[in-house]
Amino acid sequence: MLELSIRHRQGDFTLEADLVLGEGLTALFGASGSGKTTLINIVAGLIRPEAGNVSFNGETWSDASIFLPPHRRRIGYVFQEGRLFPHLTVVQNLRYGERLLPRAERREDLDRIASLLGITDLLARRPSHLSGGEKQRVALGRALMASPKLLLMDEPLSALDGALKAQILPYIERIRDEFGVPILYVSHSVEEVARLATAVVTFDAGRATAVGRPDEALAIVSQASGELPAGNFIEAEITGHHEDDGLTGALSRAGPILLRRSSLPVGTHVRVFVPVSDIVVATEAGEGLSALNRLSGHIVDLAERDGGSVTLTVNCHGQPLIAEVTWRSCRQLALAPGMRVHLLFKTVSIASEGLFRQAPR
Numbered sequence: 001m002l003e004l005s006i007r008h009r010q011g012d013f014t015l016e017a018d019l020v021l022g023e024g025l026t027a028l029f030g031a032s033g034s035g036k037t038t039l040i041n042i043v044a045g046l047i048r049p050e051a052g053n054v055s056f057n058g059e060t061w062s063d064a065s066i067f068l069p070p071h072r073r074r075i076g077y078v079f080q081e082g083r084l085f086p087h088l089t090v091v092q093n094l095r096y097g098e099r100l101l102p103r104a105e106r107r108e109d110l111d112r113i114a115s116l117l118g119i120t121d122l123l124a125r126r127p128s129h130l131s132g133g134e135k136q137r138v139a140l141g142r143a144l145m146a147s148p149k150l151l152l153m154d155e156p157l158s159a160l161d162g163a164l165k166a167q168i169l170p171y172i173e174r175i176r177d178e179f180g181v182p183i184l185y186v187s188h189s190v191e192e193v194a195r196l197a198t199a200v201v202t203f204d205a206g207r208a209t210a211v212g213r214p215d216e217a218l219a220i221v222s223q224a225s226g227e228l229p230a231g232n233f234i235e236a237e238i239t240g241h242h243e244d245d246g247l248t249g250a251l252s253r254a255g256p257i258l259l260r261r262s263s264l265p266v267g268t269h270v271r272v273f274v275p276v277s278d279i280v281v282a283t284e285a286g287e288g289l290s291a292l293n294r295l296s297g298h299i300v301d302l303a304e305r306d307g308g309s310v311t312l313t314v315n316c317h318g319q320p321l322i323a324e325v326t327w328r329s330c331r332q333l334a335l336a337p338g339m340r341v342h343l344l345f346k347t348v349s350i351a352s353e354g355l356f357r358q359a360p361r
């Protein structure tokens with residue numbers, strides 16, 4: 001567990017963070033210049049914070065009198081561009097990762113890591129003979145070879161194009177799921193956060209805030225980034241594939257959901273993205289509608305927005321969902337906090353890119 005309570009000023013900018021981060025992958029998300037890299041550098045021991053403490057699993061890394069240098073923290077660091085050593089082969093780059101470790105502490109097996117990352121056939125090559133995606137997989141392998149207690153990834157995919165990113169994401173998922181090493185992951189991409197994060201910290205002008213559940217954080221993140229329309233991320237588990245009509249069923253806390261046919265196996269945990277604008281609010285469960293998805297819950301919040309609309313937050317059995325209606329609909333339906341409503345959306349509102357596979361729980 002990483003505990004961080006710090007304040008650090010650099011020029012006109014001040015970073016403040018009071019965080020407790022556990023297992024899994026914590027995404028650090030925020031606008032450019034909001035302090036994500038500064039936080040990563042403080043954790044890595046590259047910056048000593050002006051005030052406060054950093055500790056990991058009970059060991060103090062930084063306080064008023066202690067400042068552990070980076071190599072004593074056992075951290076793996078993966079940068080935007082892999083920063084491989086050009087004169088070393090892939091296998092030598094991987095071995096370099098463990099050079100600072102005493103022999104007795106070398107836990108990682110090179111063959112296992114190479115096979116996990118799909119780089120076994122590349123071991124004899126030099127970085128100049130690798131693609132961008134292959135280089136980044138080697139960089140991940142080198143970080144793992146150091147048997148790190150914590151992995152820091154600072155936008156590891158941002159230098160890659162969309163297709164390459166999609167190839168690397170499953171490897172990062174495997175690291176998250178199979179290594180049991182906590183990961184701090186800086187990203188500007190909602191898609192990466194939706195797919196990878198088990199926790200989210202948002203950054204706003206130097207203020208770092210842990211946001212409760214990832215699905216709530218993602219609603220904030222997707223709105224802030226403009227990358228996706230405002231939407232809901234519903235956590236669900238694939239329950240079955242309906243061969244007769246080509247649909248896939250999933251079960252969320254809010255109830256069953258029908259998706260377009262997916263190739264994900266039964267039991268897979270997913271986050272399902274449903275755009276706010278695709279949700280229809282009804283006070284009665286009507287018949288004769290084509291929308292296959294009908295979830296119900298109680299209104300917990302009504303917030304007026306610019307442009308004559310109202311944002312509703314509905315608690316559907318513990319799954320918060322956001323919908324937007326016009327003021328006119330809000331008045332006509334007499335929507336008010338505490339009222340029970342039904343939320344309808346079409347299966348086709350869930351794009352195949354809006355289905356994000358999750359770590360098993």
Ligand SMILES: Nc1ncnc2c1ncn2[C@@H]1O[C@H](COP(=O)(O)OP(=O)(O)OP(=O)(O)O)[C@@H](O)[C@H]1O
Pocket residue numbers: 010011012013030031032033034035036037038039203
């Ligand atoms: N050495 C420094 N001296 C003074 N100001 C600095 C220094 N390093 C960074 N800053 C400022 O601190 C702020 C936070 O920078 P940081 O790199 O942590 O942001 P970030 O959220 O990682 O941004 P990006 O997403 O663009 O990488 C910025 O306003 C930056 O200009």
